[in-house]
Amino acid sequence: MVKKETKQKTMTKTMRCEIKYDKELYNLLSDIQYEVYRLKNKATTLAYDWQNFSYSYNERFGTYPNSKELTGQVWISGDINAILKKDHAKSVYSMTRESAVKEACDKFKNDMPQIMKGEISIARYKRDGSFPIRAKQITYLTRVSSKKYTCKLALLSREGVKERELKNGQIDVELRTGNGSNIILDRLISGEYKLSDSKIGKTKNKFYLLVAYTFTPNREILDENKIMGIDVGINVPATLAVSHDKYYRQFVGDGKEIRDFENQVIARKRRIQQSRKWAGDGSVGRGIKTRTKALDKISGKIANFKQTKNHNWSKFIIDEAVKMGCGTIQLENLTGIAEENTFLKTWTFYQLKQYITYKAEQVGIKVVEIDPSHTSARCNKCGYIHKKSNKDKWRLNQETFHCQNCNHKANADVNAARNIAMKDIEQIIKEQLEVQKKANQHALKYIAE
Numbered sequence: 340m341v342k343k344e345t346k347q348k349t350m351t352k353t354m355r356c357e358i359k360y361d362k363e364l365y366n367l368l369s370d371i372q373y374e375v376y377r378l379k380n381k382a383t384t385l386a387y388d389w390q391n392f393s394y395s396y397n398e399r400f401g402t403y404p405n406s407k408e409l410t411g412q413v414w415i416s417g418d419i420n421a422i423l424k425k426d427h428a429k430s431v432y433s434m435t436r437e438s439a440v441k442e443a444c445d446k447f448k449n450d451m452p453q454i455m456k457g458e459i460s461i462a463r464y465k466r467d468g469s470f471p472i473r474a475k476q477i478t479y480l481t482r483v484s485s486k487k488y489t490c491k492l493a494l495l496s497r498e499g500v501k502e503r504e505l506k507n508g509q510i511d512v513e514l515r516t517g518n519g520s521n522i523i524l525d526r527l528i529s530g531e532y533k534l535s536d537s538k539i540g541k542t543k544n545k546f547y548l549l550v551a552y553t554f555t556p557n558r559e560i561l562d563e564n565k566i567m568g569i570d571v572g573i574n575v576p577a578t579l580a581v582s583h584d585k586y587y588r589q590f591v592g593d594g595k596e597i598r599d600f601e602n603q604v605i606a607r608k609r610r611i612q613q614s615r616k617w618a619g620d621g622s623v624g625r626g627i628k629t630r631t632k633a634l635d636k637i638s639g640k641i642a643n644f645k646q647t648k649n650h651n652w653s654k655f656i657i658d659e660a661v662k663m664g665c666g667t668i669q670l671e672n673l674t675g676i677a678e679e680n681t682f683l684k685t686w687t688f689y690q691l692k693q694y695i696t697y698k699a700e701q702v703g704i705k706v707v708e709i710d711p712s713h714t715s716a717r718c719n720k721c722g723y724i725h726k727k728s729n730k731d732k733w734r735l736n737q738e739t740f741h742c743q744n745c746n747h748k749a750n751a752d753v754n755a756a757r758n759i760a761m762k763d764i765e766q767i768i769k770e771q772l773e774v775q776k777k778a779n780q781h782a783l784k785y786i787a788e
């Protein structure tokens with residue numbers, strides 16, 4: 340038997356890791372940032388000069404100068420780098436310097452047609468921009484704990500090392516992880532993912548390593564036609580079903596936990612607000628401030644709780660999807676729903692959805708949003724779609740779905756999740772509604788006759 344060759348496409352993604360503050364390290368990164376910013380602008384100017392030279396050469400001799408003959412380089416970035424090397428960013432490690440020059444030259448080359456037409460002006464780099472760091476410059480990536488990783492970054496040239504009186508140009512840094520980035524770092528350490536050429540950038544006084552990594556989504560394991568459906572709900576935050584296994588069901592999280600937490604928060608808020616009332620108008624000032632602070636603290640607590648839960652749940656869901664071989668995740672698009680009390684549903688859902696989407700992408704799972712209407716009213720066994728007007732009949736209680744057409748009884752969340760896990764479910768529902776409408780008309784006509 341001949342094994343069919345499947346083309347494995349690699350994917351490249353970027354992830355942001357905070358570099359832990361250390362005065363000396365941050366000063367060093369700031370210095371490199373500054374050097375590289377000047378280097379890029381200088382390189383752009385030189386590229387522009389070359390371009391002008393090239394044009395006048397062409398006007399005079401009717402042909403463009405051959406950069407290979409003149410400089411020994413196919414494209415001028417190599418030559419520009421050689422020129423700049425002498426007295427620009429000399430303390431910066433050669434790979435960062437070369438990559439920065441190449442980046443600036445490539446950008447210029449890209450923009451050139453529009454620059455020549457006067458549509459855009461030449462790029463000027465900003466002081467606070469990022470600088471490149473090649474994969475080879477990042478070594479000894481080590482896990483200390485799930486939130487703490489260390490690595491070495493080759494940042495300085497021999498001159499830079501001498502200037503700063505260091506032993507070598509390999510700088511130890513500590514990385515802080517969040518948003519599930521530790522999963523990626525673990526895979527980089529195990530070799531499952533490969534480091535790619537990355538960047539270091541600064542936002543709001545913090546430096547970040549923008550880790551680029553490549554991986555091959557395992558298409559043989561993840562099948563796009565195997566769909567995981569996720570129903571979000573009040574009793575159970577997320578219920579999972581898969582399209583290819585009718586016995587599979589998984590309940591994620593506990594709604595009661597959220598409700599208990601919410602009640603605690605409400606009680607605490609009430610106490611603070613009451614103490615505010617009690618203080619009366621006479622004591623405006625510090626007292627109010629303290630209480631506002633206390634309320635802010637509560638909001639922070641809610642946000643933290645929510646975030647932690649959503650991280651754990653989304654991680655669990657993605658792990659389940661991979662385990663079940665699902666290449667697609669389907670969930671409801673709940674934007675603009677106003678029916679029922681959806682406080683809890685929306686409260687957790689938007690962030691949860693964000694996390695699921697983000698983590699699914701990391702492992703190569705496609706996320707599809709579907710129209711939520713009728714997904715809980717459709718019987719997954721016979722396909723019959725119930726009307727909202729007699730919900731008390733088919734939805735016996737929060738947990739139980741009871742089909743009025745085929746008598747099938749099921750857990751309501753599982754029934755919905757199974758519908759959501761179906762390929763082309765929106766089309767299936769639309770067609771079924773047509774069928775039911777016609778049958779109804781037919782019945783009415785029959786009665787009338």
Ligand SMILES: [Zn+2]
Nearest residue numbers: 718721742745
């Ligand atoms: Zn049914």
